[in-house]
Amino acid sequence: MEEARKKVVLSGIQPSGTLTIGNYLGALRNWTKMQDDFLCYYMLADLHTITVRQVPAELRQNCLKTAAVYLAAGLDPEKITLFLQSMVPAHSQLAWVLDCYTMMGELNRMTQFKDKSARHADNINGGLYTYPVLMAADILLYQADCVPVGKDQIQHVELARDIANRFNGVYSETFRVPEALTTQNSASIRSLSDPTKKMSKSESGDGTIFVLDPKDVVLRKIRKAVTDSDGEVRRAEGKHGINNLMNIYSAVTGKTDGEIEREFAGKGYGEFKLAVGEAVADLLGGIQREFERYMADKAFLNQVLIEGAERASYVANKTLAKVYRKVGFYDPRR
Ligand code: ATP
Ligand code: LTN
Numbered sequence: 001m002e003e004a005r006k007k008v009v010l011s012g013i014q015p016s017g018t019l020t021i022g023n024y025l026g027a028l029r030n031w032t033k034m035q036d037d038f039l040c041y042y043m044l045a046d047l048h049t050i051t052v053r054q055v056p057a058e059l060r061q062n063c064l065k066t067a068a069v070y071l072a073a074g075l076d077p078e079k080i081t082l083f084l085q086s087m088v089p090a091h092s093q094l095a096w097v098l099d100c101y102t103m104m105g106e107l108n109r110m111t112q113f114k115d116k117s118a119r120h121a122d123n124i125n126g127g128l129y130t131y132p133v134l135m136a137a138d139i140l141l142y143q144a145d146c147v148p149v150g151k152d153q154i155q156h157v158e159l160a161r162d163i164a165n166r167f168n169g170v171y172s173e174t175f176r177v178p179e180a181l182t183t184q185n186s187a188s189i190r191s192l193s194d195p196t197k198k199m200s201k202s203e204s205g206d207g208t209i210f211v212l213d214p215k216d217v218v219l220r221k222i223r224k225a226v227t228d229s230d231g232e233v234r235r236a237e238g239k240h241g242i243n244n245l246m247n248i249y250s251a252v253t254g255k256t257d258g259e260i261e262r263e264f265a266g267k268g269y270g271e272f273k274l275a276v277g278e279a280v281a282d283l284l285g286g287i288q289r290e291f292e293r294y295m296a297d298k299a300f301l302n303q304v305l306i307e308g309a310e311r312a313s314y315v316a317n318k319t320l321a322k323v324y325r326k327v328g329f330y331d332p333r334r
Pocket of ligand 2: 010012014048139149153156
């Protein structure tokens with residue numbers, strides 16, 4: 001019997017700072033679980049980062065560090081293709097074409113654009129607005145079947161589907177129509193200082209736990225996490241802080257809500273927070289040791305990125321050539 005086609009996965013994280021436990025639990029950890037059974041392309045979405053002003057030296061360093069975090073989290077470059085988006089020009093090239101198949105009305109609906117333009121009111125640039133089109137290009141170039149992301153990115157994957165369907169409808173079957181893949185509790189980790197907001201790597205302060213935070217910092221941030229006055233460890237509507245800590249604890253330990261509620265029955269928030277802190281710090285400790293090991297071997301990281309870009313380019317250029325042909329660009333070499 002013919003061997004079944006391995007499904008294709010593509011995802012990315014912006015190397016715009018140190019990754020957070022939101023990035024890890026909402027995205028990266030799921031990526032590692034998929035690497036044996038899927039054909040995986042994982043990128044550092046550096047083109048996306050300049051929608052918000054970056055310090056060049058820091059961006060360069062963050063790219064290397066994020067690549068090291070990917071590997072430290074368990075991604076195996078022998079199994080997956082790990083690459084930097086800016087090293088594969090087809091992303092920018094396809095994005096331009098897709099811009100012309102995306103409606104202003106669709107982009108106006110994107111909630112991330114609204115959030116980010118409110119946060120960066122002094123720099124509402126065109127890139128911030130067309131960002132979801134570049135993301136659609138990222139996904140469609142690899143003919144991805146699924147895109148493992150946190151909840152905040154589902155709207156962008158839906159747009160990629162709409163663009164793919166539109167293009168396929170105008171011409172003929174060109175792009176595979178992708179699906180977003182999220183996990184339950186960890187799909188939206190909230191800020192510890194304001195649990196109505198998503199934890200985000202560009203928010204500094206005590207609301208965000210970074211994967212490279214040392215244990216004492218993790219314990220302190222969780223101890224200071226905003227909760228309520230109810231005092232009982234139990235999930236309930238409106239208890240945003242406790243619900244969030246339960247999500248984190250459950251994602252890290254694998255325990256269900258029922259198990260957590262039994263474990264902390266009659267105990268206060270202080271004891272619960274300590275347990276959450278210890279569990280998170282233990283998890284991060286392992287990642288941090290591996291991170292240091294990779295950072296000490298820059299030559300290896302560079303090699304992974306060079307080989308990754310070569311493999312990614314091969315696949316991406318095939319799709320791009322198909323698109324150029326379909327829209328009618330004349331190429332005397334063909
Ligand atoms: P920035 O603050 O720079 O906008 P971010 O922390 O929001 O960054 P992204 O690079 O936008 O992170 O996201 C990378 C991946 O991590 C995406 O799949 C996104 O859905 C996921 N993710 C980000 N924040 C969270 C969160 N708080 N909970 C769960 N998943 C998250
Ligand atoms: N927009 C994403 C990062 C990203 C991405 C992608 C995720 C860029 N391109 C393609 C999945 C697939 C974000 O997390 N902010």
